[in-house]
Amino acid sequence: MSALPPAEAKEIEAKEIEEGLVLAPRFDAQGLVVCITMEAATKEILMVAYMNELALDKTIETGIAHYWSRSRQSLWRKGDTSGQVQKVLSIEVDCDQDALLLRVEPGGDGKACHTGRKSCFYRRLADGPTRRLEFA
Amino acid sequence: MSALPPAEAKEIEAKEIEEGLVLAPRFDAQGLVVCITMEAATKEILMVAYMNELALDKTIETGIAHYWSRSRQSLWRKGDTSGQVQKVLSIEVDCDQDALLLRVEPGGDGKACHTGRKSCFYRRLADGPTRRLEFA
Numbered sequence: 207m208s209a210l211p212p213a214e215a216k217e218i219e220a221k222e223i224e225e226g227l228v229l230a231p232r233f234d235a236q237g238l239v240v241c242i243t244m245e246a247a248t249k250e251i252l253m254v255a256y257m258n259e260l261a262l263d264k265t266i267e268t269g270i271a272h273y274w275s276r277s278r279q280s281l282w283r284k285g286d287t288s289g290q291v292q293k294v295l296s297i298e299v300d301c302d303q304d305a306l307l308l309r310v311e312p313g314g315d316g317k318a319c320h321t322g323r324k325s326c327f328y329r330r331l332a333d334g335p336t337r338r339l340e341f342a
Numbered sequence: 343m344s345a346l347p348p349a350e351a352k353e354i355e356a357k358e359i360e361e362g363l364v365l366a367p368r369f370d371a372q373g374l375v376v377c378i379t380m381e382a383a384t385k386e387i388l389m390v391a392y393m394n395e396l397a398l399d400k401t402i403e404t405g406i407a408h409y410w411s412r413s414r415q416s417l418w419r420k421g422d423t424s425g426q427v428q429k430v431l432s433i434e435v436d437c438d439q440d441a442l443l444l445r446v447e448p449g450g451d452g453k454a455c456h457t458g459r460k461s462c463f464y465r466r467l468a469d470g471p472t473r474r475l476e477f478a
Contacts (some may be wrong), residue, residue, distance in 0.1 A: 224457055227465075229473040235463065240376050242387065249385035254441040266471065298478065300462040301455055305390040307463050319437050321360055326436040327443050329363075335402065337365040342434065 224301050232304045233259065238274060239306060243318070246295045246309040252318035253326045255284075257306065269294050271310055289314030360437050368440045369395065374410060375442060379454070381430045382445040388454035389462045391420075393442065405430050407446055425450030 210218070223230070231239040238256040243251055255273040257265065260281055264272040271292035275282040285291030292310035299306055312318060319326040329339040346354070359366070367375040374392040381388055391409040393401065396417055400408040407428035413419040421427030428446035435442055448454060455462040465475040 227475045229467055229475050240390065242378055242390065244387070251378065251380070251443055254378065254436060262470075266467070266473075296465040298463040299465055299467075299475065300390060301457050301459075301464070302462075305462075307387055321437050326438075326441075327434040328437070329435055331402070331433040331435070332366055337402075339363045339365050339435065 220302075221302050228304060229297075229299055231257075231299065231300065231306065233260065234304070236276075238276070239304060241273065241306040241308060243271065243292065243308045243310055246311055250325055251327055252292075252312065252324070253312070255282075257341075262300075262306075265294060265297070265308075273307055285314060287315075290318055292315065347433055356438075359439050365433075365435055366439060367393075367435065367442065368438065370440070372412075374412070377409065377442040379407065379428065381442045382447055386461055387391060387463055388428075388446070388448065388460070389416075398442075401433070401444075401469065402429060404459060407444055422453075424452060424453075426452065428454075443478060 209215070223232070233239050239256050241255050243252045243255065244250065256276060257272070258274040261272040261274045264281065264283070271284045271294055273282045273284060273290045279336045291313040293313065294308055294310055296309045297306060317324050319328070328342050330340040330342050345351070346434050359368070369375050373394045377393050379388045379391065380386065385467055392412060393408070394410040397408040397410045400419070402461055406429065407420045409418045409420060428444070429447040429449065430444055430446055432445045433442060455464070464478050466472040466478050468476045
């Protein structure tokens with residue numbers, strides 16, 4: 207059995223990541239994968255956070271969103287202190303498996319953002335060439 | 343003039359990032375910020391990519407989505423080769439300014455994913471405790 211030329215081996219590997227039927231996230235150097243969390247009912251983006259292998263395991267196991275807190279360097283079951291637990295309705299993965307999309311049903315008062323807002327995306331760039339933001 | 347105690351200075355800085363009206367993305371160690379691209383009309387997530395300062399400048403300046411290709415290490419005007427140019431309708435930023443959300447109007451055949459699909463998120467985790475994916 208001879209090894210494949212590197213270019214061909216790489217192509218087969220890419221194909222498996224892109225068209226395969228096994229969830230195999232490509233965690234980054236910090237062991238993290240970016241995760242977009244969307245409210246299933248409205249398609250509103252609530253937040254962007256990160257998962258490590260443990261957070262992903264816990265999310266799959268329990269059906270409740272778990273993330274990895276980069277600032278606290280700890281597993282973070284969203285809503286543990288705030289009550290805004292997120293029930294996961296589906297987990298999607300992108301073509302190269304380095305991003306996840308969670309569709310969730312938010313619990314508690316539904317304010318996913320630590321600033322007390324429903325979504326972390328509450329500001330948009332104002333028209334024009336400046337970098338001025340306005341509240342959405 | 344005496345300097346503020348570090349904890350207080352940090353709190354004021356966080357407040358400015360979270361409640362301020364200046365777009366000031368917190369680029370990571372690689373100079374990148376994650377960017378979610380949504381089709382404005384349907385709220386479908388098309389892709390997740392990264393921007394550096396240059397890509398963000400070009401996007402604001404032209405109203406056309408530019409990203410930073412991590413694999414090619416180069417500025418990437420989406421659609422330059424494929425025709426799937428993305429007209430940017432709005433740019434939103436999250437609370438801690440380390441993620442962007444672009445609402446776009448896709449051009450060309452509208453297939454944002456390099457695999458020939460409209461969205462990069464074409465697989466979801468199947469029900470059950472396994473890691474099996476199914477096509478959405």
